[in-house]
Amino acid sequence: MRLLFLALVALTAVLHLYIAWFxxxxxxxxxxxxxxxLPAELFEPTWQLAANQGVYNAFLAIGLIWSLLIRDTVWQRRIAFCFLGFVFIAGVAAAMTVSLRPGIFQMVPSGLALILLAVNSRMSGK
Incomplete structure (x- = not known):
């Protein structure tokens, strides 16, 4: 179960690296x-807004990658929980303001990882 949790954290990080690049x-x-x-002429005048948003997505990815590098499992879970929570909330916001599809792409892996984290923490008593 721990390996699946770490894989979902890594998947979420890679997803946000892609979103940041995009x-x-x-x-x-x-x-x-x-x-x-959306109208094609909308993209050129909004590139600075998108780039700024991309920086925030890069921060989410970096936080998730950081959590994968932490050796202490308690702190690894805490940091992962924090950044997975941010991603899940961003997915909810995307689903509400943009469309369901980008929200789902963020909510599903982060939500599954959060569920595994909760189950794993409950089972290990930490």
Whole structure:
């Protein structure tokens, strides 16, 4: 179960590294393709906003990667819980303000990891 938890944390980190790359470097080129329901002329004037948002997604990824590098399991769980919680909340916000699809991509891996963390913590008594 611990290995699955760590894999979900890693998956969530990789997802947010991709989101950060997309928002920082590919907003004007890939944005109109990915968000095809938005007008294409919207992407060029909003690239700075997207890049700023991408930095926040990079921070989420870095926090999750940091949690994977912590050897003390209690602190690893605490840091992972914090950043997984941030990601889950960001997914809820995305689902409410953008569309369900980007929210689901964030909520599912982070939510599953949070559930595994809770179950694992309950079973180990920590």
């Amino acid at each position: 928002e920082i470097f590919a907003w004007t080129s890939r944005g109109p393709v990915v968000f095809d329901t």
